[in-house]
Amino acid sequence: MNTQPVPIQPLLAPKEKAKLDELSIQVIDAQYKVEQCQAIVTSLTEKRNNYQGFLTVAQNNRAQAHDNKALADQLVQSALDLKDASKTALSEIGLADEKTNALSASIKILIDKLIYAVTVLNRLSNDIVRKKALNPLISDQLVAMAGKASTDASNVVTLTLVALQSTFIAATFNMETEATLALEYTQAVNLHETLTGGASASTPSLRLSLEEAYHSADTCYLQTDRSCNIISQELDTAQANLNKAQVKLASLQAGLSAANATVTAT
Amino acid sequence: MSIYSESLHATVVNSLQNQYLDQQDLSSQMNAAGFTFYYAQGATITTEEKLEKARADAVIKETVNKQTVINSNIANNLLSLTTQASQYANQSISNTAVCASNVQVAANAITRLATDIGTIRSIIAAADFSTDMQKQTKKVYDLMNDTAYSAEKASQMAIEASTLTAEGSSFTVLDKAKNINEQLNNLLKTTSAELDTALQSVAAGNATLSKASNTENLAGGALAAISVAYNASWSAYNSFNKTLNLDLRVPDTDITDSSFVVQFTKFNYPVSEYYVVIVKDIKKSTFSLANAENLLLQKETLILVSVPVPHVSHANHSTLLSRQINFFDMPGTNKIMKDSDGDDVVQAQRYVAFAFAVLTDAYKKEINNFDNFLSAPSEPFILTIKLNAVDSSRVAFKSDNNLQKLEFTIDGNTAYNLEYRCIFLPADAQGLLFNVTIVEQVSRGNYSIAEKQDLKNLYEVCIGPETTDNFGNPLVPGKAYLPVILTVSSDEVDNPSKFTNALSAIDKKAAFYYNQK
Numbered sequence: 001m002n003t004q005p006v007p008i009q010p011l012l013a014p015k016e017k018a019k020l021d022e023l024s025i026q027v028i029d030a031q032y033k034v035e036q037c038q039a040i041v042t043s044l045t046e047k048r049n050n051y052q053g054f055l056t057v058a059q060n061n062r063a064q065a066h067d068n069k070a071l072a073d074q075l076v077q078s079a080l081d082l083k084d085a086s087k088t089a090l091s092e093i094g095l096a097d098e099k100t101n102a103l104s105a106s107i108k109i110l111i112d113k114l115i116y117a118v119t120v121l122n123r124l125s126n127d128i129v130r131k132k133a134l135n136p137l138i139s140d141q142l143v144a145m146a147g148k149a150s151t152d153a154s155n156v157v158t159l160t161l162v163a164l165q166s167t168f169i170a171a172t173f174n175m176e177t178e179a180t181l182a183l184e185y186t187q188a189v190n191l192h193e194t195l196t197g198g199a200s201a202s203t204p205s206l207r208l209s210l211e212e213a214y215h216s217a218d219t220c221y222l223q224t225d226r227s228c229n230i231i232s233q234e235l236d237t238a239q240a241n242l243n244k245a246q247v248k249l250a251s252l253q254a255g256l257s258a259a260n261a262t263v264t265a266t
Numbered sequence: 267m268s269i270y271s272e273s274l275h276a277t278v279v280n281s282l283q284n285q286y287l288d289q290q291d292l293s294s295q296m297n298a299a300g301f302t303f304y305y306a307q308g309a310t311i312t313t314e315e316k317l318e319k320a321r322a323d324a325v326i327k328e329t330v331n332k333q334t335v336i337n338s339n340i341a342n343n344l345l346s347l348t349t350q351a352s353q354y355a356n357q358s359i360s361n362t363a364v365c366a367s368n369v370q371v372a373a374n375a376i377t378r379l380a381t382d383i384g385t386i387r388s389i390i391a392a393a394d395f396s397t398d399m400q401k402q403t404k405k406v407y408d409l410m411n412d413t414a415y416s417a418e419k420a421s422q423m424a425i426e427a428s429t430l431t432a433e434g435s436s437f438t439v440l441d442k443a444k445n446i447n448e449q450l451n452n453l454l455k456t457t458s459a460e461l462d463t464a465l466q467s468v469a470a471g472n473a474t475l476s477k478a479s480n481t482e483n484l485a486g487g488a489l490a491a492i493s494v495a496y497n498a499s500w501s502a503y504n505s506f507n508k509t510l511n512l513d514l515r516v517p518d519t520d521i522t523d524s525s526f527v528v529q530f531t532k533f534n535y536p537v538s539e540y541y542v543v544i545v546k547d548i549k550k551s552t553f554s555l556a557n558a559e560n561l562l563l564q565k566e567t568l569i570l571v572s573v574p575v576p577h578v579s580h581a582n583h584s585t586l587l588s589r590q591i592n593f594f595d596m597p598g599t600n601k602i603m604k605d606s607d608g609d610d611v612v613q614a615q616r617y618v619a620f621a622f623a624v625l626t627d628a629y630k631k632e633i634n635n636f637d638n639f640l641s642a643p644s645e646p647f648i649l650t651i652k653l654n655a656v657d658s659s660r661v662a663f664k665s666d667n668n669l670q671k672l673e674f675t676i677d678g679n680t681a682y683n684l685e686y687r688c689i690f691l692p693a694d695a696q697g698l699l700f701n702v703t704i705v706e707q708v709s710r711g712n713y714s715i716a717e718k719q720d721l722k723n724l725y726e727v728c729i730g731p732e733t734t735d736n737f738g739n740p741l742v743p744g745k746a747y748l749p750v751i752l753t754v755s756s757d758e759v760d761n762p763s764k765f766t767n768a769l770s771a772i773d774k775k776a777a778f779y780y781n782q783k
Contacts, residue, residue, distance in 0.1 A: 032762075036762075039709065039710070040709075040710040042709075043709035043710040043711040043712070044710055044711050046709075046711060046738075047711030047712075047734070047738065050738065051732070051740075054740070064456075064460070067456075068330075068453070068456065068457075071449065071452070071453050071456075072453075074449060075337075075446065075449050075450065075453065078442065078445055078446040078449060079446060081442055082344075082439065082442040082443060082446055085435060085438050085439045085442050086439050088435055089351075089434055089435045089436045089438070089439045092430070092433060092434045092435060093355070093358075093431070093434050093436070095430050096358070096362070096427060096430035096431040096433075096434060099423065099426055099427035099430050100362060100365075100427045100431070102423060103365075103369075103420065103423045103424055103427050106416070106419065106420045106423055107369065107420055109416060110413065110416045110417055110420050113409070113412060113413040113416055114376065114413045114417075116409060117406065117409035117410045117412075117413045120402075120405060120406050120409055121383065121406045121409075121410065123402075124386075124402050124403060124406050127399065127402065131395075131399070138393070139389065139393070141389070142386065142389050142390070142393070145382065145385065145386050145389070146386060148382070149379065149382050149383060149386060152375070152378070152379050152382065153379055155375065156372065156375040156376050156379050159368070159371055159372040159375050160372040160375075160376070160417075162368050162371075162372070163365070163368040163369040163371070163372040163420075163424075166361070166364050166365040166368045166369075167365045167368075167369065167424070169361050169364075169365070170358065170361040170362040170364070170365040170427070170431075173354065173357050173358045173361045174358050174361075174362070174431060176354055176358075177351060177354035177355050177357075177358045177434075177436070180347065180350055180351040180354050181351045181355075181436060181439075183347060184344065184347045184348050184351050184439065184443075187340060187343060187344045187347060188344060188443075190340060191337065191340045191341060191344060191446070194333075194336060194337055194340060195337055204329075204333070205333065206330065206333040206334060206336075206337050209326075209329055209330045209333055210330065213326060213330065219782070223730075223731040223782070224731065226730075226731065226732070227730070227731045227732035227740075228732075230730070230732040231711075231732055238710070
């Protein structure tokens with residue numbers, strides 16, 4: 001009978017133990033490496049997400065700045081249109097005003113002529129009536145006509161005075177309108193200059209501010225976009241390193257399991 | 267050892283161990299407090315930068331809004347003027363129309379009168395009137411005709427004036443003024459809303475900042491308190507160690523790639539030989555005098571390393587004994603030193619040192635006890651390879667039209683694969699807590715790795731909008747930053763804990779201003 005005790009666990013030869021220890025250490029190192037790579041990927045992912053957030057903000061800011069700038073451009077165009085239209089309206093009322101002024105002068109001359117003509121006519125009518133008293137042969141029709149002419153002349157003078165009066169009213173109003181439009185034109189010029197910063201376009205103005213705001217929003221967006229790309233590339237590299245480390249770890253773990261299995265089997 | 271000596275030894279070991287644990291506990295608390303303070307500082311800086319940005323943004327929004335208000339005011343005035351002008355123009359049109367009509371009525375009446383006078387003249391010419399009468403009639407006739415002609419002309423002129431007035435484009439002007447007013451009002455709504463949002467951001471930022479600086483202050487206070495406790499505990503440990511354990515130490519400053527120094531003061535009893543033995547930290551509680559005696563018996567010279575005995579003449583002084591051990595190359599053997607387990611001494615392993623004193627035979631006989639003396643364990647130490655820090659005076663900031671970069675050179679060739687992590691600290695941050703422990707925790711996203719250039723030993727790192735400070739805040743244009751460089755091992759195989767990383771000095775002269783390119 002064999003009295004020797006059977007060992008419960010096979011004893012490892014020192015060489016095999018050393019091999020297993022070495023493999024275990026390699027697995028631990030590979031695990032550490034994976035953890036390190038994972039930490040880098042996590043950090044860069046966080047950074048990329050941060051920058052993606054910045055990019056969204058930058059994009060919205062740029063869109064808003066762009067809308068504002070477009071509105072400014074439209075405003076400047078509208079102000080220019082208004083300035084031009086005001087100038088035209090002013091020169092038109094100027095012409096009308098000139099005409100009403102000339103009309104006033106003409107009507108004054110007309111009324112002077114009319115009054116003189118009517119005065120001479122009245123004298124003729126009186127002479128005809130006096131002659132009829134001396135000479136009954138003078139026709140009644142002539143006398144009647146001369147009388148009617150005098151009466152008509154009086155009405156004509158009245159009508160012409162009415163015309164004179166309304167001409168002066170019209171002229172006065174046109175002058176007031178012209179003055180208002182002149183002030184309006186000055187203001188339109190002022191608005192255009194305030195909007196654009198005048199001829200030099202370098203003094204602070206709403207258009208310049210909104211243009212600068214857009215320019216800086218655009219630069220910010222482009223830079224953030226570029227940053228996002230750089231960070232994404234870094235992240236890709238880090239991810240590749242992590243994958244490599246994970247593959248290496250898996251292969252080492254498989255190697256260790258196989259070695260353990262071999263050792264247990266013997 | 268006598269029973270008294272054993273009791274003393276046990277007390278010493280316990281006291282030191284307790285003090286060490288207390289110190290370790292405080293050390294980790296201090297580290298934690300350090301990190302809390304560091305992140306609190308980071309939060310304050312982040313908030314400050316956000317607030318500065320929000321303020322700058324609010325200033326711009328305010329300018330735009332002010333300008334819009336100015337323009338809008340002009341446009342409002344303009345609209346009321348234009349409205350008035352168009353009312354005047356309306357009245358003018360109606361007035362000139364009335365005028366034209368009146369002038370025409372008068373002109374027609376004058377023409378009729380002239381015609382009647384023409385008839386009168388014909389009758390007078392046909393009848394035999396005197397030459398005077400004839401002349402008189404002709405005069406009236408001529409005057410009337412002339413007046414009628416003038417009246418016709420005036421009527422014509424009045425029609426023209428009426429047409430010109432009616433043709434005026436003041437209504438177009440009114441439409442345009444209304445249009446521009448509406449556009450400006452819309453813009454004003456937008457710019458006011460943007461200003462409101464910006465001001466709210468500033469207000470929120472102010473609130474967050476005061477909270478953040480409050481948190482920072484608390485964290486700073488907590489760190490200061492724990493630091494005091496840690497330093498006290500550290501002094502206590504040192505004092506215990508000095509009084510009770512021969513001041514046994516393995517000074518960190520003396521650890522090199524291949525050697526370390528063990529030092530202790532001489533034992534109070536007559537000693538014939540001194541040794542030191544290196545034990546794994548996890549085994550320190552089981553390593554006993556018996557183990558040491560056994561090693562002595564086995565003449566394990568690679569484990570028990572002898573230390574020269576000081577001269578007797580100096581016996582009254584607390585002379586310091588010290589031994590530098592070249593652990594890769596033990597004297598006379600060219601072999602590697604072994605620890606108490608018989609394993610090779612390696613880097614990255616946590617060890618403690620024991621001092622072992624063999625008492626003189628005479629003394630042993632005198633007290634009739636043949637045991638020798640084993641100290642309590644030293645404070646744990648790790649053998650590491652100390653990497654060289656980059657010399658901050660060799661760090662240069664370069665900037666041209668396109669890019670900004672940091673350049674530096676390193677000393678000679680090194681046997682290891684190294685990585686240089688460039689970290690940018692906000693220069694205006696007061697009392698920023700920054701040391702190797704903290705910088706090692708700065709994550710990959712918040713530092714830039716310098717690239718080796720073709721030129722020997724020249725490294726450079728580009729700085730752009732993707733670059734952040736140590737807290738992960740993008741660099742702010744116009745703000746000053748202090749570059750610090752951490753040297754770490756990038757070896758694929760070597761265990762990184764074999765190395766002690768090195769941080770370049772924080773050098774105010776190396777500060778640079780970041781610009782947007």
